[in-house]
Amino acid sequence: MAHFPRLAALAVLLDGDRVLLVQRRNPPDAGLWGFPGGHVEPGETALDAAARELSEETGVIARPRAYLDNIDMIEREPDGTLRFHFLLAAVLCDYVSGDPLAADDALDAGWFPIADILAGTKPLSAGVAATLQRAVTAKSGSYI
Template identity: 50%
Template structure:
């Protein structure tokens, strides 16, 4: 039997995770991350999918844990990779992130769990501040806004 190259090289295995791309009108909810990867950067609330949990359910759970906000999960609309190919013991990771469009229902965002801050941003403000944001936040925001405008 052949050995698994990821195990023998101590390379990170892909981990499924979600990003709750929450819209309130035309504003997006972002959190500033307390932990690596992306520590100190602004990004969508999210995290790992738990065993037996669906993508939409995971997005709503992570949103609630990180911000206290309640939303309606509309649709999974994007997938992207966050890869640091270093060995695991050197901080390497590989997340497959599924973007889930959510519509805000209630609650004011309060940073909790692994979030330092939580705030609402419109697209122009997000674009001006993209240097302080996780990679692809602006792309996901544009895609989510375009999708939301086509849905009832």
């Protein structure tokens, strides 16, 4: 029997007026765009996991800065049985180096204009636009 919820971390990386996104290879969000991320390993902080997953999925190096938000991703079977429950810790990161290249479980990776993403130019995983807006506010110095 699986234990729920599972903790995962997302690396939210802005560089000027652009954001780094990956296209997911695997379910539940296969084909959708979102922030690089994955499981938090036992003994690892979500901050460290965000930086590690970013590097594994894209080759980009970043320094985790602060928690932005927690996102519950819950899916149920038609009969109401819990299929999965992830608690995603969205982590604002500062870009250090590297050019994004899709690896690990990403189909594609790249930098995209923040305005285009907020305007809905790509099919996004749930919560990406709201988290991106929160990151833009944080980077402007409003609360972090």
